[in-house]
Amino acid sequence: MALKVELKPGEKLLVGNCIITNSEQRTRLFIEGQAPILREKDILTPSTADTPAKRIYLAVQIMYIENNTDVLRQEYFSLINDMVTAAPSTTAIIDRINNDILTGTLYKALKSAKQLIQYERDLIENAAIRRPSLPADGQDS
Structure with a gap:
C-alpha cells in the first residue's frame, strides 16, 4: 500500500536524499517503496x-x-x-x-x-x- 502525502502550496518534502518542493497548489502524492520520507515541518x-x-x-x-x-x-x-x-x-x-x-x-x-x-x-x-x-x-x- 502506498503512503499518501498531501502537500500545501510551497511545502517541501524529503524523499531519500531529494527535496521535493510543491508548486502553488495543494498536491497529493502516493509514494511506494522504501525511502526515508520527512515533511519540511519535521526536519x-x-x-x-x-x-x-x-x-x-x-x-x-x-x-x-x-x-x-x-x-x-x-x-x-x-x-x-x-x-x-x-x-x-x-x-x-x-x-x-x-x-x-x-x-x-x-x-x-x-x-x-x-x-x-x-x-x-x-x-x-x-x-x-x-x-x-x-x-x-x-x-x-
Whole structure:
C-alpha cells in the first residue's frame, strides 16, 4: 500500500536524499517503496537543533535519512547520557527511542524523539513557573 502525502502550496518534502518542493497548489502524492520520507515541518537542521532534546532528534533524523545507525552512534550516546544525567525523568522516553533504534524502526524513533522535545519544553516551562522571582533591584528583602 502506498503512503499518501498531501502537500500545501510551497511545502517541501524529503524523499531519500531529494527535496521535493510543491508548486502553488495543494498536491497529493502516493509514494511506494522504501525511502526515508520527512515533511519540511519535521526536519531539523544543526542551526535549529538548539536544545539537548532537539540535538538527539537531529542525530536520529540523520540515522533515519542515511538508514545507518552507526553514522552518529557515539555522538548519540553522548547526547542521551547528558540528557539522562541532567533530567533523569527522561529515561522512559530515551529507552523508547533506544528500543526503536535497536529494532530498526527509525521513523518510530523520530516520533519518540519528538515526544522528548515536547517533554523537555514542558520541563523548562514548569521550571520557569516555579522559579522564585527576585526583587527588582536584585537585593534580598
